[in-house]
Amino acid sequence: MAHHDRRGLPLSTRSDRAAERYREGVDLLLAAWPGAADALDAAIVADPDFALAHAARARLHAMRTEPAAARACIATAAACVARAGTERERSHVAVLSLAIDGQPGPALARALAHAESWPRDALILSLPLGAFGLLAFSGRADHDQARVDLCERHARSYEADDWWFTTYRGWSHTENGAVARGRALAERGFSLRRENANGAHALSHALFEDGAGPEAETLIAGWLPGYDRSGILHGHIAWHAALSALERDDPDAALAIYAEHVRPGVTAGLPLNVITDTVSLLWRLRAYGHAVPDGLWDEVRAYSGPYFGHAGFGFADAHMGLLAAATGDRAAAQARIDALTGLVEAGTLAAGPVVPAICRAALAFADGDYAACARILEPVAGQVVRIGGSGAQREVIEDTLLLALMRCGETARARALLDRRLHRRPSPRDARWQAQLTA
Structure with a gap:
């Protein structure tokens, strides 16, 4: 047969x-x-x-x-x-x-x-699909649109009840800015197969981009206990709930989720997810003015030791740059910046000059030189998309620029950036920052 x-x-x-x-x-x-x-x-x-x-x-x-x-x-x-x-x-x-x-x-x-x-x-x-797919890490600035185009080109080949294709089609539309369409598709894909971590993940992204953080937290709290901790996305999906908690200004809830699901040693996630999730969440906490408990940064630095030691993978490089800046490891930060600069000059770094710029800006931000951070980051802000990942993941870079503008007195530019962000995605955190700037 x-x-x-x-x-x-x-x-x-x-x-x-x-x-x-x-x-x-x-x-x-x-x-x-x-x-x-x-x-x-x-x-x-x-x-x-x-x-x-x-x-x-x-x-x-x-x-x-x-x-x-x-x-x-x-x-x-x-x-x-x-x-x-x-x-x-x-x-x-x-x-x-x-x-x-x-x-x-x-x-x-x-x-x-x-x-x-x-x-x-x-x-x-x-x-080619997904936040860590070949398109996302191609260095292309249009990879969000390219994924939509790919899905739509082949949509006729898939039935409406194909849970996998519906999920990824929805995620692609969400990331490309068609949030209502993306959310509807993600919800349908998830309903077709709930034992699908990529489905829960796609819907978490759609809720985040739709300004529906509390709905994402409710979804994750109800679904995550049924997903074994050995699942590679267990910690990352919990990270989405922690991100939502930070959005509504509850750092204690974010840290509790981090401790239970996200930190090294408690998650079976992929090293790329573990490092980028931990670094970006702890960086956000500190940048937003919240205390990071003693030992958490050192734990992440120890975990990251065996991974991504060589420059050349833009998404990882950006987060390793944040980690070095946050932990005061100027030698590691400068070594990575130098290596990345060499790759840019050789034309072999897919994501291009934005990657060493992020690392330099992170050092300036950690040093409290917010004017320098903004001066480095603002000209390349439109190219951050080239490092890949998702909008939710890359937002840590935009947050760094926004806070640098606010803290160096560039109120008009900060307000303009906030206006664009709030137009794109409702955010209680951005609304609080906007109120500060207009007070």
């Missing part, structure tokens, strides 16, 4: 069990739900020559920042698909091989081409 994946594409395996466990494993992977590894391992046991099961396992290792295991699995997949595989499966493995091999540009180009021929290959279509 011929076997197919969840969306009707043929699978080169004769094993009923391998096909069944593969479908389950990919569902769990796309939902960021625990159990994907066990399901895919079972598929491999049932059919050791099943190339796509090895490829999906490689993708899961890559997501968890396990590069050696990812490379080993994708090499096995390539060997298997060379012996017995369809054109679609060979292309599928080739795309993942490029991504795992650290070639994001060619991987993106190959993924987009693959989607033209096989748009229902969700695992490959997922690679």
Whole structure:
């Protein structure tokens, strides 16, 4: 009997069990739900020559920042698909091989081409999408629009009840500013499959951008207990609730969420999420004038030690720059700035000059030189989008600029920035700051 994946594409395996466990494993992977590894391992046991099961396992290792295991699995997949595989499966493995091999540009180009021929290959279509996808980290200033365009181009290939596609389509519209449409799609996607961390995540973003922080907190408080702590997005979704607590000026609630779900040692999140979530939340706390309890910054610095030591990954670099500035590690901050500047001069830093500028501005802000911070950051503010991530994540940079303008007496420029932000997204925090400026 011929076997197919969840969306009707043929699978080169004769094993009923391998096909069944593969479908389950990919569902769990796309939902960021625990159990994907066990399901895919079972598929491999049932059919050791099943190339796509090895490829999906490689993708899961890559997501968890396990590069050696990812490379080993994708090499096995390539060997298997060379012996017995369809054109679609060979292309599928080739795309993942490029991504795992650290070639994001060619991987993106190959993924987009693959989607033209096989748009229902969700695992490959997922690679350009999301806050940490190939488009987000491409260095393009238009990556939000590019994700919308990609989803709309292939929407006709997906049924209205496809929970994965509906979720990512909604998230893409939300991030591109069509918040009402994005929220409606995210709500529908989440309703189709509640055991879907990416669905809860997409809806949390939509509520944030819609100025509905208390709704996001209620959603997360009710949903998170059913998501095992081993889930890779557990801590990050809790971070969204902490962010909302800060929005309504409740630092104690934010710190309680941080302590229970977000801090290193209590979360099983991806290192990139752990570092960026902890750094951005603690930076916000301090920048907003709240006390950061003793030891929290040191804990983050100790955790970050093995990760992102080399400059060149703009989203991580920006947060490592904030971390160095906040902890007074001027040597580390300057070393990263110098390395990033060299990459910019060589034309090899995807996100470009905005990345070292963020790091320099963070040092100035931490030193209390708010005029210098604003002078560095304001000219590149429109390019911050190039570092990738989401609007909620990047807002920490805009907050830094806004507070620097307020504190160096540039009231008119600060008010103009606040007006633009409030027009884009209702925020009780921004409303408080606006009241301060007009008092």
